[in-house]
Amino acid sequence: MSAHLMQLEILLPFKVFASKTDVSRIVAETANGFFGLLPQRLDCVAALTPGILVCESEVEGESWVAIDEGVLVKVGTQVSVSVRRALSGTDPDQLRQAVEQEFLVRDAQEQSVRQVMARLEAGFLRRYARLKT
Numbered sequence: 001m002s003a004h005l006m007q008l009e010i011l012l013p014f015k016v017f018a019s020k021t022d023v024s025r026i027v028a029e030t031a032n033g034f035f036g037l038l039p040q041r042l043d044c045v046a047a048l049t050p051g052i053l054v055c056e057s058e059v060e061g062e063s064w065v066a067i068d069e070g071v072l073v074k075v076g077t078q079v080s081v082s083v084r085r086a087l088s089g090t091d092p093d094q095l096r097q098a099v100e101q102e103f104l105v106r107d108a109q110e111q112s113v114r115q116v117m118a119r120l121e122a123g124f125l126r127r128y129a130r131l132k133t
Contacts, residue, residue: 006039008055011082027054028072039077046072050099066095
């Protein structure tokens with residue numbers, strides 16, 4: 001691998017989703033907006049939001065991956081992106097729709113389930129506390 005290019009790994013909880021070498025540019029999305037990574041950028045860590053990850057290599061050209069929330073870590077020329085879910089595709093508009101339909105809707109459903117569970121736990125604890133007194 002050339003010293004002026006990066007290596008990108010996209011990691012899911014259960015497997016390596018993608019591994020790309022000779023990456024010249026990466027664009028990712030955080031809560032504060034988009035930011036770009038070039039090989040000479042200082043090492044960094046960023047919390048990613050659901051969106052489109054763009055990477056460019058000399059061999060493959062520009063490619064897009066829809067990602068769920070996660071973390072990006074850059075150390076030297078190694079960039080690791082750890083996310084819960086990822087989808088690859090050739091059309092960024094379709095990937096953007098997939099992010100909105102699958103990732104954001106699923107996250108809203110998971111939040112609703114967490115709220116219900118929190119209410120059930122609170123009710124259980126109140127009843128348990130009454131039994132103890």
